[in-house]
Amino acid sequence: MARDLTQLEVLTELEPCAETALNRHLSMVKEWHPHDYVPWDEGRNFAALGGIDWEPEQSRLSEVAKAALITNLLTEDNLPSYHREISANFSRDGAWGCWVGRWTAEEARHSIVLRDYLVVTRGVDPVALENDRVAHMSHGFVAPMEQANAAGDGGFLYSVAYVSFQELATRISHRNTAAVCLDPIADRMLQRIAADENLHMIFYRDMCGAALDLVPDQAIEAIDLIVRNFRMPGTGMPNFRRNGVLMAKHGIYDLRQHLEEVLQPVIRQWNIFGRTDFGARGERARERLRAFLDDLEQVRIPRFEEQRDRALAREAGRGGGSGPQ
Ligand SMILES: [Fe+2]
Numbered sequence: 001m002a003r004d005l006t007q008l009e010v011l012t013e014l015e016p017c018a019e020t021a022l023n024r025h026l027s028m029v030k031e032w033h034p035h036d037y038v039p040w041d042e043g044r045n046f047a048a049l050g051g052i053d054w055e056p057e058q059s060r061l062s063e064v065a066k067a068a069l070i071t072n073l074l075t076e077d078n079l080p081s082y083h084r085e086i087s088a089n090f091s092r093d094g095a096w097g098c099w100v101g102r103w104t105a106e107e108a109r110h111s112i113v114l115r116d117y118l119v120v121t122r123g124v125d126p127v128a129l130e131n132d133r134v135a136h137m138s139h140g141f142v143a144p145m146e147q148a149n150a151a152g153d154g155g156f157l158y159s160v161a162y163v164s165f166q167e168l169a170t171r172i173s174h175r176n177t178a179a180v181c182l183d184p185i186a187d188r189m190l191q192r193i194a195a196d197e198n199l200h201m202i203f204y205r206d207m208c209g210a211a212l213d214l215v216p217d218q219a220i221e222a223i224d225l226i227v228r229n230f231r232m233p234g235t236g237m238p239n240f241r242r243n244g245v246l247m248a249k250h251g252i253y254d255l256r257q258h259l260e261e262v263l264q265p266v267i268r269q270w271n272i273f274g275r276t277d278f279g280a281r282g283e284r285a286r287e288r289l290r291a292f293l294d295d296l297e298q299v300r301i302p303r304f305e306e307q308r309d310r311a312l313a314r315e316a317g318r319g320g321g322s323g324p325q
């Protein structure tokens with residue numbers, strides 16, 4: 001049996017694909033500027049400069065919209081930590097290095113525009129937001145234990161599988177957040193960010209697809225492990241559980257969306273269940289993945305939806321639950 005390729009060998013083999021995907025990305029990406037998406041005329045000074053500090057009544061956003069925007073922004077804020085992870089697992093040379101730099105610059109734009117919007121419109125408490133940013137960035141992004149253990153020093157396949165799903169997950173989350181903000185300015189900003197996330201997803205998905213063709217067994221083992229242990233990058237941020245529950249309950253990001261709008265489209269694109277190039281190891285990983293997806297669809301999602309519907313009915317019975325929705 002052929003030996004596994006090392007991380008360096010995989011990166012070297014895939015470099016021409018990375019170059020093609022990078023050039024396609026650069027030809028498709030649309031230049032935009034955060035300042036064009038922020039209603040500056042709504043801005044006014046805070047107390048330190050003679051104005052008034054934030055009060056909850058100043059926000060027009062529902063609790064759900066606030067939770068979603070804060071979660072999405074803190075996720076974007078944690079960029080240095082993702083950059084460290086990706087640059088450690090991708091090459092810094094050639095097309096890989098160009099991509100990592102470009103991707104980092106584009107992601108930074110997302111936190112710039114989201115923070116400017118929230119501070120200028122007084123959508124959330126800027127002091128709490130800043131404290132949460134410091135707490136979240138100090139904690140950093142921690143890969144799930146299983147992923148870190150399995151990846152060893154060959155983390156490229158795990159990283160590229162993870163970001164293929166994660167970029168699509170953030171796209172869905174930004175897009176659905178737009179729907180609950182009830183503000184055309186927020187809508188325009190979040191659709192703009194979501195379009196970037198889609199292009200990022202395409203780059204990583206195509207790289208992971210090329211890795212599947214190059215080293216099918218190694219790649220499917222990484223994909224299977226990532227899918228079974230997937231955590232949103234915000235895991236560990238202040239109030240992540242509370243905000244995650246609110247977002248799941250109100251259709252911004254829930255288990256069914258995770259399966260149907262994130263996992264399934266990417267897995268279909270890679271033709272995971274139609275491939276004939278896996279060896280015994282690959283077949284075992286594919287079967288584990290199939291069993292996981294079946295359990296999600298047939299057991300975990302129906303159970304979650306039943307609990308959610310009961311909770312929403314209870315809230316409706318009490319007359320509204322967690323404030324304006
Ligand atoms: Fe982003």
Ligand SMILES: [Fe+2]
Nearest residue numbers: 167196197200
């Ligand atoms: Fe992205």
